[in-house]
Amino acid sequence: MGVFNVKLQPVFDTEGAAQVIDITMVFNTAGKKKDDILFDHTLMRAVVPTMQYTTESIQLIDSHNLAIGLYTVDTKRNTHREFRIEKDILAGEELTVKFQATPRHVTESTRCGPQVAIEKDNGGLSGAGLAFLLIPATADGDVLHDIVIEWDLSSASPTTRAVCTFGEGQRVSVREKPSVLSECFFAVGPLKSYPPVVAADTEPAAPTSHSAFGMYWLSDPPFDTDDLGQQLNKLIPQMARFFGDDEQLFRVFIRRNEYKCASGRGLHRGFVFAWTPLSPKDEDMVQDFLMHEIVHNWPRLGFTTGGPEDLIDGWFNEGIAEYYSLILPYLFGTMTEDQFIERFNWRISGYYTNTDRTVKNKDVQDRFWLPGRVHRIPYQRGFMYFVQLAYKLHISNKRSLDELIREMIKLRAADKPHGINIWLSLVERELGSIARDDYNDMSEAKPIILHSDVAKVWILNSNWRLEPVKQEEFCLGFPEENLSAEPRVIAGLGWKSRAAEAGLRDGDRITLRYGFLTEADVWPKSFTMNVERGDEKTPHEITWWPRSWHKVESYQFIRSA
Numbered sequence: 385m386g387v388f389n390v391k392l393q394p395v396f397d398t399e400g401a402a403q404v405i406d407i408t409m410v411f412n413t414a415g416k417k418k419d420d421i422l423f424d425h426t427l428m429r430a431v432v433p434t435m436q437y438t439t440e441s442i443q444l445i446d447s448h449n450l451a452i453g454l455y456t457v458d459t460k461r462n463t464h465r466e467f468r469i470e471k472d473i474l475a476g477e478e479l480t481v482k483f484q485a486t487p488r489h490v491t492e493s494t495r496c497g498p499q500v501a502i503e504k505d506n507g508g509l510s511g512a513g514l515a516f517l518l519i520p521a522t523a524d525g526d527v528l529h530d531i532v533i534e535w536d537l538s539s540a541s542p543t544t545r546a547v548c549t550f551g552e553g554q555r556v557s558v559r560e561k562p563s564v565l566s567e568c569f570f571a572v573g574p575l576k577s578y579p580p581v582v583a584a585d586t587e588p589a590a591p592t593s594h595s596a597f598g599m600y601w602l603s604d605p606p607f608d609t610d611d612l613g614q615q616l617n618k619l620i621p622q623m624a625r626f627f628g629d630d631e632q633l634f635r636v637f638i639r640r641n642e643y644k645c646a647s648g649r650g651l652h653r654g655f656v657f658a659w660t661p662l663s664p665k666d667e668d669m670v671q672d673f674l675m676h677e678i679v680h681n682w683p684r685l686g687f688t689t690g691g692p693e694d695l696i697d698g699w700f701n702e703g704i705a706e707y708y709s710l711i712l713p714y715l716f717g718t719m720t721e722d723q724f725i726e727r728f729n730w731r732i733s734g735y736y737t738n739t740d741r742t743v744k745n746k747d748v749q750d751r752f753w754l755p756g757r758v759h760r761i762p763y764q765r766g767f768m769y770f771v772q773l774a775y776k777l778h779i780s781n782k783r784s785l786d787e788l789i790r791e792m793i794k795l796r797a798a799d800k801p802h803g804i805n806i807w808l809s810l811v812e813r814e815l816g817s818i819a820r821d822d823y824n825d826m827s828e829a830k831p832i833i834l835h836s837d838v839a840k841v842w843i844l845n846s847n848w849r850l851e852p853v854k855q856e857e858f859c860l861g862f863p864e865e866n867l868s869a870e871p872r873v874i875a876g877l878g879w880k881s882r883a884a885e886a887g888l889r890d891g892d893r894i895t896l897r898y899g900f901l902t903e904a905d906v907w908p909k910s911f912t913m914n915v916e917r918g919d920e921k922t923p924h925e926i927t928w929w930p931r932s933w934h935k936v937e938s939y940q941f942i943r944s945a
């Protein structure tokens with residue numbers, strides 16, 4: 385088994401802030417023919433650009449110190465760059481590649497996307513492997529290696545700490561496929577952590593270097609990290625056990641964003657999420673969001689087509705994360721029955737009151753990043769699909785949804801096919817032809833109507849009945865495009881809208897201090913904006929319920945007498 389060595393040397397300025405990372409990777413190749421791909425480099429992840437390495441920015445040499453020529457080919461949608469070699473390389477040849485990662489420049493108005501790019505944060509740097517490492521291609525990348533990650537902190541201040549998904553400290557080793565590095569997260573600088581470093585030691589990294597759970601941040605977030613760390617440290621092992629996973633390793637990274645973005649992203653055995661001083665999130669929304677992100681570590685559908693950017697299967701991954709982020713806290717007793725039903729109702733409302741609910745799954749991808757509610761469809765529709773399925777399996781005394789999901793997780797862990805057809809055949813074995821009918825109906829945007837006693841799947845002797853009600857559709861009150869236009873002003877405000885009623889006016893200048901739409905989308909939540917008007921000195925803070933006056937068919941759980 386080969387060794388794959390990654391050496392990371394952060395370079396600091398005179399104030400001790402990390403500026404760039406010099407990277408050296410050394411490994412013995414399985415052998416390559418001329419024109420084979422040696423490295424894969426992700427260029428974009430959603431709207432986030434990565435390092436954009438070229439042949440000029442990397443240096444590749446063999447064991448005799450001789451340079452090996454490379455050329456690049458960008459893939460069709462310009463999301464990946466292949467580094468191909470100009471001559472044959474014998475199997476076993478030791479290759480050394482050197483390059484430098486620099487943080488991306490961001491401002492308040494940088495577009496929100498997944499937290500992957502190398503970015504500066506309070507004197508430190510953090511980012512996901514896919515954004516700044518060259519990932520070895522097939523034969524080198526997908527074979528188990530003894531991966532050694534070394535941080536050279538010789539020029540760092542004594543309080544500098546370094547961590548990656550596999551652990552903390554100057555030398556971390558793990559037996560894994562090098563390709564997994566793309567889904568690992570790395571951070572260096574004045575890091576704080578949960579569990580905290582216990583003693584002031586000359587080796588600041590020592591106390592947590594081998595612990596299974598760790599949560600890290602460079603800037604202090606506006607929420608209680610001790611409290612959150614404790615909760616996650618308890619919850620995550622419970623969830624791992626639930627999904628049949630014996631491994632303990634799990635790392636959470638928190639980033640502060642200058643720009644308006646508080647997204648999260650699942651990683652290899654962990655996740656990263658961001659907060660922004662521009663708009664704080666409600667505490668209960670942070671919890672719900674984190675549960676969702678954590679679930680992503682286990683159930684994931686294999687990709688039907690092209691790769692991770694394909695959103696065609698998004699309903700499965702987002703739907704199951706929405707499902708378990710609701711069910712598990714109730715099952716584990718951290719949520720009461722009333723809290724459970726309240727949140728269940730919010731999710732059901734979201735599904736029925738989405739103004740774009742008739743968009744079919746096949747059209748979701750093209751419209752995902754456009755203004756409107758299409759990007760909520762995979763979450764809401766997928767959730768309803770799994771709720772309906774859990775019920776059908778339950779009342780026909782078949783294997784439970786949990787069992788089927790665990791089977792999918794096992795297939796994925798064993799690197800066996802776990803795409804949509806495998807999933808449908810598992811369901812078909814239990815329910816027959818209904819499996820494909822329900823899937824097709826869901827894909828075609830046919831409304832999912834749940835049975836009135838669906839709550840009994842999770843609540844013994846449930847007295848909750850799902851009843852039809854009329855509810856207001858989501859409605860901001862003005863075109864969502866206003867938020868991203870240049871200049872950002874309110875134009876086309878619905879004069880009868882709740883926004884207008886609350887005091888918003890056409891011509892108001894939109895500051896970046898407004899709520900997150902994904903949060904405003906949650907049934908009872910209001911939306912707050914800070915706008916500037918005319919030459920008035922103080923901005924107006926305006927809050928309203930972002931809902932139309934018009935009501936549509938929906939359902940809610942009501943306690944029966």
Ligand SMILES: [Zn+2]
Pocket residue numbers: 676677680701702705
């Ligand atoms: Zn998700």
